[in-house]
Amino acid sequence: MNALKETKKKHLLAILKYLYLHNSSTMNELVENLQLSQPSIRNMVRILQEKQLIQEIGNDFSSGGRCPTRFALNEKNYLILCLYIQVDKVIYQVRSFSEIKKEDTLFYQxxxxxxxxxxxxVDKNEVHCCQIAVEGIVYEDEYVTDHQNILKKHHWVKDIKKEIDLPIQFQNDVKMIHQGCYFTYQQDATYYLYINEVGIGSSYFYKEEPLYGNTGIMGEIGLISFKGKTINQRIRECQSQDEFNELLGLLVSMIFTMLDPTRLELSLDLKWNYEEKIIKNILNKIDKNCLD
Structure with a gap:
């Protein structure tokens, strides 16, 4: 029974995802693209309509009159509170799919x-769900940060989940960003690397999901030791562009040789520059070594 429920849930989410990516769809288009039977699609569309998650927006007779009703997400029921939690501040947005309704930065101690x-x-904006992105290693309802070379465990998300009666997505910040990138370019086996003054976060997306590993540590590439210190420490103590180039080159080499992604997204938020010729030289060496 649980397997059937999980399959049904997966198919319902597939319909919602398709409507999100394509703005709208007829039932016939859902059948063709999701490779499910028409009775199954019809039943799940009815369920989503009853929950007011999707709505009819008109008719499309381009298919020759077969199932011409066009469906779309019912946007008024998807008001999302997006939270990015940093050491002393909360960057938030209240948004629908199509626009940001409100955004601000609040500070806490x-x-x-x-x-x-x-x-x-949550109470003030009457949102329908909440996304919480945090810096650090996420495992279940906890996370660990590595700031100032001190590991600290945070438990407050457990309390929030008990206190707020809403669906909550809790995720590492870089994995959350990467998830948004995936929905933009729909390309599998991709890697996202983010570097700021504090350290490094990364994410590998495979078969529509970010990979976590056994305890959520997968992607914390900054914890790897290099010359007696973690790469995070090396980034914090970096004194020159040449030193940064060496560290970035090491990271890119590890990513491409270990995972061989189809795409690498690189985001830098620190004083050192991205020097394209350095990275191209590294990738050319990797290709040459593989082909020789």
């Missing part, structure tokens, strides 16, 4: 104050 801010944002 203690995690009790942070929880109060989140509860107030």
């Amino acid at each position: 203690e995690e009790e104050e942070l929880k109060k801010i989140i509860r107030q944002l």
Whole structure:
């Protein structure tokens, strides 16, 4: 029974995802593109309509009159609170699929104050779901940060999930960004590498899902030791562009030789520059070594 429920849930999510990516669809288009039977699609569309998650937006007779009704997501029921939690601040957006309704940055000192801010944002904006992105290693409802070379465990998300009666997606910040990139270019086996003054985060997306590993540590490439210190520490203590180029070259080499992604997204938020010729030279060497 549980397997059937999971399959049904997967198919319902597939319909919602297709409508999100294509704005709207007829039932016939859903059948053709999701490779499910028409009775199954019809039944699931009815369920989603009853829950007011999708709505009819008109008719499309281009298919010759077969199932001409066109469906789209019912946008008024998808108001999302997006939270990016940093050491002392919350960057938030209240948004629908098509526009940002509100955005701001709020500051906090203690995690009790942070929880109060989140509860107030949920109540004030009457949102339907909440996304929480955090810096650090996420495992279940906890996360660990590695700031100032000190590992610290955070438990407050457990409390928020008990206090707020909403669907909550809790995710590492880089994996959350990467998920948005995936929905943009729909390309599998991709890697996202983010570097700022504090350190490094990364994500590998495979078969429509970010990979976590056994304890959520997958992607924390900055914890790898290099010359007696972690790469995160090396980034924090970096003193020159040449030193940064060496570290970035090492990271890119590891990513391409270990995972061989189809695409690498690189985001830098620090004073050192991205020097394209350095990276191209590294990739050319990798290709040459593979072909020789």
